[in-house]
Amino acid sequence: MQIDKLAIFRVCNPIKTPYTTAFGTANAFNSILVKLDNGKYEGWGEAAPMGFPGFSSETDVTAFHIGGKFLSQLIIGKDISSGNELQKIFMSVKGNSFAKGAFDMAWWDLNARMQKIPIKNAIGGTKEKVSAGYTLGVMQDIDSLLERIQVLMDSGYPRIKLKYCPGWDLDMVRSVRSAFPDLIMHIDCNSAYTLDDIDMFKKLDKYNLAMIEQPLMNDDLIDHAFLQKQIATPICLDESISSPTKARQAMQIKACRFINIKHGRVGGITNSLKIHNICQDSGVPCWIGAMCESALGVTFSMNLATLPNVKYPSDITPSAKFYERNLCKPIPDNPKPGLFIPSEEHGIGVVPDSEMLKKTTLDQFELLAN
Ligand SMILES: [Mg+2]
Numbered sequence: 001m002q003i004d005k006l007a008i009f010r011v012c013n014p015i016k017t018p019y020t021t022a023f024g025t026a027n028a029f030n031s032i033l034v035k036l037d038n039g040k041y042e043g044w045g046e047a048a049p050m051g052f053p054g055f056s057s058e059t060d061v062t063a064f065h066i067g068g069k070f071l072s073q074l075i076i077g078k079d080i081s082s083g084n085e086l087q088k089i090f091m092s093v094k095g096n097s098f099a100k101g102a103f104d105m106a107w108w109d110l111n112a113r114m115q116k117i118p119i120k121n122a123i124g125g126t127k128e129k130v131s132a133g134y135t136l137g138v139m140q141d142i143d144s145l146l147e148r149i150q151v152l153m154d155s156g157y158p159r160i161k162l163k164y165c166p167g168w169d170l171d172m173v174r175s176v177r178s179a180f181p182d183l184i185m186h187i188d189c190n191s192a193y194t195l196d197d198i199d200m201f202k203k204l205d206k207y208n209l210a211m212i213e214q215p216l217m218n219d220d221l222i223d224h225a226f227l228q229k230q231i232a233t234p235i236c237l238d239e240s241i242s243s244p245t246k247a248r249q250a251m252q253i254k255a256c257r258f259i260n261i262k263h264g265r266v267g268g269i270t271n272s273l274k275i276h277n278i279c280q281d282s283g284v285p286c287w288i289g290a291m292c293e294s295a296l297g298v299t300f301s302m303n304l305a306t307l308p309n310v311k312y313p314s315d316i317t318p319s320a321k322f323y324e325r326n327l328c329k330p331i332p333d334n335p336k337p338g339l340f341i342p343s344e345e346h347g348i349g350v351v352p353d354s355e356m357l358k359k360t361t362l363d364q365f366e367l368l369a370n
Helices: 060-075 083-088 097-115 120-124 141-156 169-180 195-207 222-230 244-252 269-282 295-304 355-359
Strands: 005-021 022-037 042-047 134-136 160-163 186-188 235-237 258-262 286-288 362-369
Touching: 005 042, 005 060, 005 355, 022 060, 022 097, 022 258, 042 097, 060 083, 060 097, 060 222, 083 097, 097 120, 097 269, 097 362, 120 295, 120 355, 134 141, 141 160, 160 169, 169 186, 169 286, 186 195, 222 235, 244 269, 258 269, 269 286, 269 355, 286 295
Parallel strands: 134 160, 160 186, 235 258, 258 286
Antiparallel strands: 005 022, 005 362, 022 042
């Protein structure tokens, strides 16, 4: 299909309460939205690399810049027949996976709308329902955390993920495990540690965590492989898996026993599918992670979670957790919290609310084919 027109929006949507992780505290979530138009249909994508380059080297500002100055120019007026073809065109631009990811998602949405099929069918999803856990950031004290977990358990969430960083670490896990002996839970270190902390990771083995997510540096595989040999708890890689190549290498050196796939981190849906298949062929299960996207990006995550090798509850953030008003119509967790049913609408099935888009847009770029 030919890309006749495209637009990029850099948006900032305030959140209800500050959200603290190993990267610091956020009061609003920034992302870029990409709209691709072939003259008859529109496809939308979103990437949320954060406003601060803590998760990766990208931010919403760099993604907007790279998208407008380079990626847009490479595809405008072109006839692009597959996600692989799009990724091939983008290969001349190194890195910048989030920026590429927003375009790639928009291509998949546009393609599915043209074919008049739901995105789940376009990507080969096999599940009718999707299971999602809940993530808790650093809280003011342990008692508040325990109270919150009890509420979430009572609501029916199948697992809890706890952000983990210096000062909110072993004592926190010990308290949670003591209060909830049977809780399925894991921790996410967001690259906050090094091999100097190996004794601390060994101590975590006795708390029966489902996994330890990204304990070491954001682009490392080798140290993770070393750590995995020293501890019984499975390692899950997030930040380190920035491409299908990195996933293949992680499998080769046994750097992890789970991979969390985030469409933005890996450059979109095309590469998410490749990583899913690499893991499946290696017998390593996946689950779908999340940045701080609006309901648009979250809906892509939910559809990725219908893939067959997704075998742990994913991070599909309920809209009410963060936003007073979402950029898109939020996905309901239905019939209960932690359970989602993908839409049968064509494409991704959601588009940004025009009033909210106008209200939250900080920068806008448009390009027309000659
Ligand atoms: Mg993570």
